[in-house]
Amino acid sequence: MKLTRRDALVALGGLTAGVAVSGTTASVADVADDTETAAVGTEARVDAATAIAAVVYPSAVTAEREFVETFVFGRSEPRPGHFDGLASAIDDVEQFARARFGGPTASLSSRERRRLLDDIGAYAAHANPNGTSAERVRHYLVNDLLYALVTHPKGGELFGVPNPPGYPGGTERYQRGPTR
Amino acid sequence: MSTRSPGDRRPVADADVCIVGSGPAGALVADALAARGRRVTVLDAGERYSPRDRSRWAELWLRPDFDHNDFWLDDDRDAYSSSGEIFARLNDVRVKGVGGSSLLWNGNTPRLHERDFESVERDGTGVDWPIGYDDLRPYYAAAEREMGVSGEDDNPHGPPREEPFPMPGFPRSYSDRLFAEACDALGISMATQPKAIASEADGDRPACDGYGVCNACPVGAKYTAEQHVHRAEERGATVIDRAQVLELEHDERGERVTAAVYATPDGKTHRQEATTFVLAAGGIETPRLLLLSDSDVYPDGMANTSGAVGRYLMDHSEIEVHAVLEDEHTWQNNIGFVSSRSDQFYTPDEGVPGSFALVFHNTAGPTAGGFMQSKTAVQQLRTLAGNPDAETFEETVSDPFNSVRLGDDLFDDVDSAGTHGVGIRAVSEVLPRAENRVTLDESTTDNHGRPVPDVSLQYGDHERETLDYAEEVVRDVMDELGAEVTSVVDIDDSKLMGSHHIGTTRMGSDPQSSVVDADCRTHDLDNLWVASSSVFPTSGAVNPTLTIGALSLRVAEHVDSVLTG
Structure with a gap:
């Protein structure tokens, strides 16, 4: 399944605009008008983050570039300086990709991207915004992408939660029993 | 509407009322008095x-690699000590900000019961209030209207x-309905949990849309005191943020407060004078401010002739029982709040010392949503180190934010982590004990060189025996349900404690044993009131915020009548 820009806008509904959305088209349009990509979300960085999402996310989910751009770079900045940290982490990944594999992350195969993350140490690193390069990549890039995934129903369904915390899924679903 | 610029933190001239703190108590008092045409200043x-x-805040709350208090916490300003058996996780459960701790509360709004006001008379425990439930009843209804409480009149023991x-x-x-069958079989009543979360849209406040992150509700469906702060300002009140009150000053004879001395970010110190003062800074900072405001007249702290300021600290003691239903998936779609409770045991059974209430988990234990319950990675490692059983390990490794596996392996462990889980929490009253108290820790100072509060709290046989019985009741429910108990978070586990700070400026008729009178006015000073859970003589076994709201509306009436003369 694909994660699209619209998915990101629905997820961001209340998160950016301070209003409930419930996925209605009109409200999504309102959110779209209200959502801006952070200045650090350059084309190259969005490409790199999207390429990393492809190996961070299970293969059952494909995050379109617009989803990453809209959600990761368009959400409210959780802490001051977070987007700068994200940009720096992505730049570290890009620098490593060029030095180790000879090209930008987006040009690498899935296997090379996994190797890239592994060589950086992002799999085993403990997320730390002020830590080593590996710890910062984990906190800013990998976990930002995971946050976008696990707070969206399409990601939630992969671990059995179609209405995950952080998503405006309404107040009817919690009354239902198991759906699998 | 006040016309001051946001950066103008100078005192207000000719103020009728100065309120310290802008949480639900301060905001409600400010709004009610501003509505009566009083000139109100709030310092936060x-x-x-x-x-x-x-x-x-929602992202900080949901992601374990953030601290959920990161947006407000100032380590120097908000330092404290914890010297009791129960670790005071103060900065995890309060907020200093305009709106106070309502910015991160969960919105539970049950009322105290009649018994809580007269526990000596009824059960020979605790202390009686100088007012009864009937005195507060109309204010409860008013507070429910002000906070926009959702609920049903379906509680036979309420x-x-x-x-x-x-x-x-x-x-x-869904899980409530599982419990309801078992409770019905055992003759235990369940009732709807009252919530200050909008079940339907009300003016500018949207209805809950099920974000499942109530403590940091991103859309404002949950009540926060910001609502009354804004309305108070529209009615002419002045709310000054980043105004740290350092001490209170009084007149020569110690009969009236004359000024609140506060510091602002520009390094300046100001004096806010007013005709009346209301302390609404919560159950820790309110007694601390009084203790810091010592003088020749009040060598042990302002309004502390009784010696009760800071004493009789109470919280709610709790246990949590987790179980699994082996043959049935109990996993459900998540919602961020509890929707059912039981007050069946609020009047203690024969041989049981105290009141307790049951609340039924909606997240069904460590479901896949469980990783996003504000527990940081470091906290998870501590939990694992202290409790290295299979369930704890499973919970930890199934957190994708800490997973060493990504891609197709990301959710390998999540399915088995809690899909059969159910849970019940039992909440017990805590007795008022003089030795449980807030004092000044002279060895540690805050950003202005003032001693930080030291919080010392321990429980006794009353709480332990009450919760021992509660555990028996919960285990009976689990047995009836066919669930196998897998773990019990017991009374000694601090992670459940410390959310409510009660009793530290207790209300009473006797000036020798209490700080404020039945109108929440201090016995010692004629123009000083306290609006806070700190005035509760007993804790009850319910969340305190609605009672704080009811008392605050009552305080506003009284202050207004005194100002009128």
Whole structure:
């Protein structure tokens, strides 16, 4: 399944605009008008983050570039300086990709991207915004992408939660029993 | 509407009322007095936020690699000590900011019961209030209207009500219905949990849309005191943020407070004079401010002739029982709040010392949503180190934010982590004990060189025996349900404690044993009131915020009548 820009806008509904959305088209349009990509979300960085999402996310989910751009770079900045940290982490990944594999992350195969993350140490690193390069990549890039995934129903369904915390899924679903 | 610029933190001239703190208590008092045409100033140590900030808080709340208090906490300003057996996780459960701790509360709004006001008379425990439930009853109804409480009048063991809740209650969850069958079989009643979360839209406040992150509700469906702060300002009140009150000054004879001395971010110190003063800074900072305001007249702290300031600290002691249903998936769609409770045991059974209430988990234990319950990675490692059983390990490794596996392996462990889980929490009253108290820790100082509060709290046989019995009841429910108990978070586990700070400026008729009178005015000073859970003589076994709201509306009436003369 694909994660699209619209998915990101629905997820961001209340998160950016301070209003409930419930996925209605009109409200999504309102959110779209209200959502801006952070200045650090350059084309190259969005490409790199999207390429990393492809190996961070299970293969059952494909995050379109617009989803990453809209959600990761368009959400409210959780802490001051977070987007700068994200940009720096992505730049570290890009620098490593060029030095180790000879090209930008987006040009690498899935296997090379996994190797890239592994060589950086992002799999085993403990997320730390002020830590080593590996710890910062984990906190800013990998976990930002995971946050976008696990707070969206399409990601939630992969671990059995179609209405995950952080998503405006309404107040009817919690009354239902198991759906699998 | 006040015309001051946001950065103008100078005192207000000719103020009728100065309120310290802008949480639910301070905000409600400010709004009610501003509505009566009083000139109101509110001072809050924390900063002012905008609705857009809520989405930031939601992410801080949901991600374990952030600290959920990161947006407000100032380590120097908010330092404290904890010297009791129960670790005071103060900065995890409060907020200093305009709106106070309501910015991160969960919105539970049950009323105290009649028994809580007269526990000596009824059960020979605790202390009686100088007012009864009937005195507070109309203010409870008013507080429910002000906070927009959702609920149903379906609690056979609840306190009497005079009118419906302002909004319909939230229906039972899937897991509630599982519990209901077992409770019915055992003759235990369940009732709708009252919530200050909008079940339907009300003016600018949207209905809950099920974000499942109530503590940091991103859309404002949950009540926060910002609502009354804004309305108070529209009615002419002045709310000054980042105004840290350092001490109170009084007149020569110690009969009246003359000024609140406060510091602002520009390094300046100001004096806010007023005709009356209301302390609404919560159950820790309120007694601390009084203790810091010592003088020749009050060598042990302002308004402390009784010696009770800081004493009789109470919380709610709790246990949590987790179980699994082996043959049935109990996993459900998540919602961020509890929708059912039981007050069946609020009047103690024969041989049981105290009151307790049951609340039924909606997240069904460590479901896949469990990783996003504000537990940081470091906290998870501590939990694992202290409790290295299979369930704890499973919970930890199934957190994708800490997973060493990504891609197709990301959720390998999540399925088995809690899909059969159920849970019940039992909440017990805590007795008022003089030795449980807030004092000044002279060895540690804050950003202005003032001693920080030291919180010392321990429980006794009353709480332990009450919760021992509660555990038996919960285990009976689990047995009836066919669930196998897998773990019990017991009374000694601090992670459940410390959310409510009660009793530290207790109300009473006797000036020798209490700090404030039945109107919440201090016995010692004629123009000083306290609006806070700190005035509760007993804790009850319910969340305190609605009672704080009811008392605050009552305080506003009294202050207004005194100002009128």
